[in-house]
Amino acid sequence: MHPHWYSTSPDLQRRLISLFILSLAPKSPITTLSPTPSSPQIIFNTELEYTRSPHDIAAVLRWALRHVRLEGDSFGGPNTNPWQWYTAFYETEREKHHPPSAFSEILVPQLPPAHLQLLVSTLELVSSLAAHSERNGISGSKLTKFIGLWLLAAQRTEDGDDWASFYARWERAGRILEHIFLAQIRDEMTRKKMPLRLSELVASYPYTRASTIEEGLLPRPRLSSRRYDALHVRVETQLPDFTTPRPKQHPLRIIADAIKAEVISQSGQYQDIWDAIKR
Structure with missing residues (x-):
């Protein structure tokens, strides 16, 4: 990874976030004078010119989602089952034969306003990047998998977690966000024309011809992120206990x-x- 990318430096990520927050401060009364070079908005826009790739944006977005505090114990409201809102959306959408407006008619009424605003704002950013995936090399599927756990799960780790259980939870959250992302694209297409790179993602929705169908999840789209076999190597090292005198x-x-x-x-x-x- 490039050493000057924002995604490699937590300090640079925090600087970019701080400049963005400062740029949101109330603006001074409108005048005929141009903004001064030291104004927060100009400084933030100048800093953005030095971002190297969408990975910078993804890293900053993940940092922000890791530190966000949702209303309630989990995304979707105070439910005993943290995925109850998605299960209801998935089953209702399937029962109604996947209507194009499922996102606004089925999912939106279930979510608290603050959670919905966060979700829509995030999906708008994902759509902006996915619409130019040929140039920036990052697809909507890849980005939703990247941030799904940080957005939809209030508790990212659990007691007794090992690598396999964490990865399974990470992948499930990513696929859920990918499903919602695709559902929102279909919903937007009922009101306006969408970029070609987005409309082709939902051309075969709900992907019933997929090779594998998993219960409770949308089948993997053809243009979803690819899966590869990997070897998991675990190395355990016992660190010396320096607190106990030898x-x-x-x-x-x-x-x-x-x-x-x-x-x-x-x-x-x-x-x-x-x-x-x-x-």
Whole structure:
């Protein structure tokens, strides 16, 4: 990864976020004068010119989602099952044979206003990047998988987590956000013309001809992120405990153990010397 990308430096990410927050401050009364070079808006826009790729935006977005605090214990409202809102959306959409406006008619009424605003704002950013995926190299599927867990799960880790269980939860959250992203594209297409790169993503929705269909999740789209076989190697290392002082042997014990030691040498050249020392 390029060492000057924002995605490689937490300090640069925080700087960009701070400049963005400052740029949201109330603006001064409108005048005929041009903005000064030191105005927060100009500084933020200038900083944006140095972003290297969509990975910078994705890294900053993930940082923000990691630190956001949702109303309630989980996304979608105070439910005992954190995915109840999605299960209801998935089942209702399927029962109604996947209407184009499922996002606005089925999902939107279930979400609290603050959660809906966060979701829509995030999906708008994903759509903006996915519409130019040929140039920037990042698809909507890839980005939704990247941020799904951070957006839709209030509790990202659980007690007793291992790599396999965390990855399964990460992938499920990503596929749920991918489904919602595709549903929103279809909903937008009922009101306006969408970019070609977005409309072709939902051409075969709901992808019933997929090779594998998993219960409770939308089948994997043809243009979804690819899956590859991988080897999981786990290396465990026990770190030394520096808080506990190492036991020290008494000097007499060291001498006693040394005297009991035997010289192992085929030539026996040191045997006489060692016998003399022991006497």
